Amino acid sequence: MVKRFKNSKVVYYSAFKFFSTDLPKLEVAVSTLEEKRGKKFKAIYAIPRGGLVIGVALSHILRLNLILTEEKLKQYAIDEVLVVDDIADYGRALKPFHDAGYCTLTLAKKPRSAIIPTIYLHKVKNNAWISHFWGDGDGRCIEE
Numbered sequence: 346m347v348k349r350f351k352n353s354k355v356v357y358y359s360a361f362k363f364f365s366t367d368l369p370k371l372e373v374a375v376s377t378l379e380e381k382r383g384k385k386f387k388a389i390y391a392i393p394r395g396g397l398v399i400g401v402a403l404s405h406i407l408r409l410n411l412i413l414t415e416e417k418l419k420q421y422a423i424d425e426v427l428v429v430d431d432i433a434d435y436g437r438a439l440k441p442f443h444d445a446g447y448c449t450l451t452l453a454k455k456p457r458s459a460i461i462p463t464i465y466l467h468k469v470k471n472n473a474w475i476s477h478f479w480g481d482g483d484g485r486c487i488e489e
Contacts, residue, residue, distance in 0.1 A: 367452060367466055371399075372406050374464045375427065378448065386448075387425040390418050392438050395431030399452065403429060423447055432475055433458035433465065 379385045388410040391400025404411040409427075412418050418426065428442040428449045436459035439449050443460040453467040453475060469475065 368402055368406065370466055371403060371450065371452075371464070374466075375403070375407060375450070378464060382424075382448075384424060386427045388412050388421050388427075390415075390426050390428045390442075390447075392428065392430040395438075396429040399431060399450075400429040403427075403450075430462075432469075433460060433462050436460040 375386070386407070386409055389400045389404045389407070390412040391397045391404075393413075400411055403409070412421070412426065423446045426447055428439065428447045430439055430449070430451050431453070433439055433449075433451045433454040435455075435457060436443075439451070439462065440459050443449055443462075448463040449460070450464040451462045452465065453469045454462055454465040455469055455471050455473070457471045
């Protein structure tokens with residue numbers, strides 16, 4: 346059973362939207378960021394669990410190493426790693442990485458997030474509960 350906040354609006358996020366629309370947008374956004382920085386990323390750190398699906402997909406498309414533990418993360422310079430999560434809700438999972446200087450990427454961001462990811466695609470309301478296809482989603486599309 347998934348715990349949702351009282352009075353939250355469920356927002357569904359489908360596999361079709363992720364693979365057909367958002368993943369190509371993320372690929373372009375990362376390439377644009379690399380050009381702007383003048384440096385390519387060497388790896389992606391996917392924050393467990395929400396960032397794993399996105400991290401794996403991006404690591405394949407961008408041909409980057411996938412880091413699954415914080416121990417392996419220490420083997421790279423901060424500017425060589427893109428930290429990935431599904432959403433910046435309150436920003437707690439991303440904040441330590443953001444504060445350390447890592448570039449961050451999420452599919453969605455809420456206004457209440459303590460940080461603004463370097464790259465994000467969707468702004469969602471604070472009361473939205475995003476139901477991902479890799480979690481408890483039922484395949485319907487995200488509403489913006």
